[in-house]
Amino acid sequence: MKSAWNDQEAAGLVERYAAEGVGGDLALRVYTTRLLGSEPRLVLHGGGNTSVKSRARDVTGAELDVLYVKGSGWDMGTIEPAGLPAVQLDPLLGLAGIDVLSDEDMVNLQRRSLLDSKAPNPSVETLLHAWVPRTFIDHTHANAALVLTDQPHGEEICREVYGDRAAIVPYIMPGFDLAKAAKVAADAHPDAEGLVLLKHGLFTFGDTAREAYERMIEFVSLAEARIEMGRRTMFVSAELPAPIASASEIAPVIRGLLANHRSDERDDIERFVLEHRTGPGILSYVDSAELARYSQVGTVTPDHAIRTKPLPVVLPAPTIGDLTPWTRQARAAVDAYREAYTAYFERHNPRYGGTKRMLDPSPRVVLVPGVGLFASGRDARAASAAADLAETTVEVITDAESMNRFESITEAELFDIEYWSLEQAKLAGATEKALARHVAVVTGGAGAIGRATADAFREAGAEVALFDLPGPELDAAAEAGAGLAVPCDVTDDASVDRAFEAVADRFGGVDILVSNAGAAWRGPMADVPDEVLRESFELNFFAHQRVTRAAVRIMRAQGTGGCLLFNVSKQAVNPGPEFGPYGLPKAATLGLVRQYAIEHGREGIRSNGINADRIRSGVLTDEMIAARSEARGVSEEGYMRGNLLGREVRAEDVARAFVSLALARATTGAILTVDGGNVAAALR
CATH class of the missing domain: 3.40.50.720 (NAD(P)-binding Rossmann-like Domain)
Known part of the structure; x- marks a missing residue:
């Protein structure tokens, strides 16, 4: 991976934002955040964050130590200074001395520490950024880093690749406990240039925005080189029927099978919008004889489960012609998926005292040999995001399998992230427009x-x-x-x-x-x-x-x-x-x-x-209006308003x-x- 840093662009952004009262540190933080967010092999759909420790004045004019950290809902590829809200640093540092903190209390305390109460929620990893004593911190879910960590011996491989340059943090769900573990690792390795979060992602540090950014690029490049060094034979294709039906032929069938019937009313239906992806890499993946094994292991990084669910459904290959037999098989596969998902929920909900509300049981990703993958969402944007993540999953698992064997987090850990209380709260407050999903x-x-x-x-x-x-x-x-x-x-x-x-x-x-x-x-x-x-x-x-x-x-x-x-x-x-x-x-x-x-x-x-x-x-043109008005002996306005309401x-x-x-x-x-x-x- 190559650095995209450009001195002229960086200086131009600093100058532009200086005119708006934005300091140089924050301006450069915006610049490198955009560089990271514009590279899909590093960041997809909210899967990363950045920060810089600096100084800022509150409304009284007092100068405070602050952490500018990515805010919830902002896209790193197009972020503006407002997307990196300033959080008072001292209250955050004070939290390092306590042992337990719920996610809700953590979010509340972070909001209370904002300099601007109207700012977006700071990242759920804000405490990690605050507690690691480095000026600029970058976090991505780089594909190459995931390939190394999503293996049975991922920790050994990462130590081999990074040595003392990176501290290793075991998998822990994002939030307070992860921040504590990251602080322990960073404190134990004061000279480390970054952190490897097993089965999660990569952090790099720097005294400047450029240093942190280019370390991320270097760390990812080291991972890419290690993948190439260990690459083995790729997938062996299964024997598929021929000729294969097209995506446009089977998409409506799949869309109908994924729809959830919310009640006994025939038209009380929760539909999904689909997006289809294909290409040599995807087809190699879905056509493999071992698809049923590696596709059912889990996500390549935990937060994907929120958009894609932990597992996809695998359908048989469709042949051109009468799709009735294939439709029966596909329906059976989707029904089996729903039953398995319900059982998965019932296995793990008791750990939360039965308080979780089950999400709909339909799959979000559908794998079809010979055709590719389909991703679903409540709208085209959500379907596209799920498709991006599914395509990333294909790339990461392909590379992981080429080295050894893909390994995800446990089923219980997948449930914890999918049913994260912070995500459940978002769902509870979500509303949809009348024709959403249509x-x-x-x-x-x-x-x-x-x-x-x-x-x-x-x-x-x-x-x-x-x-x-x-x-x-x-x-x-x-x-x-x-x-x-x-x-x-x-x-x-x-x-x-x-x-x-x-x-x-x-x-x-x-x-x-x-x-x-x-x-x-x-x-x-x-x-x-x-x-x-x-x-x-x-x-x-x-x-x-x-x-x-x-x-x-x-x-x-x-x-x-x-x-x-x-x-x-x-x-x-x-x-x-x-x-x-x-x-x-x-x-x-x-x-x-x-x-x-x-x-x-x-x-x-x-x-x-x-x-x-x-x-x-185009039917009633200005020319026609003029002609009809003249024929009726009225003005054009009179012709257009010639109705009981007297309005056009x-x-x-x-x-x-x-x-x-x-x-x-x-x-x-x-x-x-x-x-x-x-x-x-x-x-x-």
């Missing part, structure tokens, strides 16, 4: 109604994919963060299939379809050419059928129901002159809404539509109506008007 597809996603609908569903907590023709509008939607932009021509079967495969690859499946794409063709029916009418039917009817059929296929594979939403039009029930080429296919689409409601209601798939009118969009209806109104229908669990086959009030368009 995946929505919006066709015509780059248009006015599509963009507004995507924004509304994201605001409600859903992951969103926008389907639209490739071009600047779709690119702009992606750049604005409206959702996953998927180029798609909804009038083409192959394009639609590819688009839904992309969504299944990215999120694991689909729960909500907003079939919104459309365009308006005009002309008197007696004069309109057949090809124009066919073109309108292709987009305004058949495209709705095409995307709905593809979405339902995925929803049925998931087995967790779904929601179909259609942008119909008031033209379906209140046709206007010279709008037949647009209104006729929309009338057919209204029938389509009801047909899907009739045929799939028993599967928990709801189908509803919206009849909107006079929405500024906007794309955001349609979007909110779509969200409302998505949340209406007992509603199907319904058409909701969003037109400001138009009696002639009211359904009877």
Whole structure:
């Protein structure tokens, strides 16, 4: 591993923060923390921390000894000075004289010592940083260090690699006891340049930010060299069936199997968003004949268990074709995992007097020979984080197995970290948005109604994919963060299939379809050419059928129901002159809404539509508004407000109506008007 230190960048950051009143020590602490956090082989998703001992003034102007230490919730790769809150050092040092301190009391005492009460919670390893008498301290979960320590003789290997340069600390769960053990080790080795925490991570020290950082890089490089020196033959592949099904084919099945049914109500479901990872290293790992052994040992560093659970589930390799037999096998494997997880909880909860609340028993990581790995989470971000950790697990175990044999902490220790009281407290206070854990597809996603609908569903907590023709509008939607932009021509079967495969690859499946794409063709029916009418039917009817059929296929594979939403039009029930080429296919689409409601209601798939009118969009352009206003002899404002409420209806109104229908669990086959009030368009 190479040092990324750059004198010019470091000096520039010091100068920038000096103008904001930030001292040089803290500025350089921010700089090297970012260097560490930007290297995934060192730090992933909160798996490290840094500190510097310095001086600061409180609100009275008194100068105090403080510890600037990474705060909870901050990403080391993008940290700012506010992410390293100042904690008074003397109260922390005073805690070294006591023998027992609960995690809750420790966190409370650390918060009481903050100079700014609004600052984030200091790291759970704050006391360790305080008690080790070094100025700059860096902590990472470097992959290479974990490879050395996650072995039967890891301590011997580390002593061989680091000698007196690093003190060895046995595995102890983060918190007060670990801080005490680290202090003992550091005090016994006053010249040590770092600490090796067995099966946990690596600390390095320095008088300057650069020294601590570059020692970390050097220590990791020494570990990497030792791994290469001891590397043996890699995994031997098992015999797999051929040909193997694709990730997009099996992802909806997996997503459905992982979903938790929280009650007897069919639609009371806790879903997960998936992320798929593959590649030569991952495939070598999951295709190995010994996968069932080394994958079921535990995590490579304890805190991974909080995001990935202690163990993954292993599914059989799927073959192309009828997935029914594979689905039965996969279901049996997931059911067995849940039973084993429940038994694991029941074995260890008594140690806490039965006070722990069991987390859901579904696996967070799924290993599939021939395909790769899937990780799950409450949203795309959580799934991505779990996938990153799972990929790190693959890399560390691969290297550990290449040297000797991977070894984790004990099952009881894994339970302690997974059911850590501090994590349980976070869960107890967590709330989710109404459409969290759902995946929505919006066709015509780059248009006015599509963009507004995507924004509304994201605001409600859903992951969103926008389907639209490739071009600047779709690119702009992606750049604005409206959702996953998927180029798609909804009038083409192959394009639609590819688009839904992309969504299944990215999120694991689909729960909500907003079939919104459309365009308006005009002309008197007696004069309109057949090809124009066919073109309108292709987009305004058949495209709705095409995307709905593809979405339902995925929803049925998931087995967790779904929601179909259609942008119909008031033209379906209140046709206007010279709008037949647009209104006729929309009338057919209204029938389509009801047909899907009739045929799939028993599967928990709801189908509803919206009849909107006079929405500024790609259908109702400024040119068309001007023409319609002139034809009716009213102003453009009068035309747009020509309804019972006397107000212009906007794309955001349609979007909110779509969200409302998505949340209406007992509603199907319904058409909701969003037109400001138009009696002639009211359904009877």
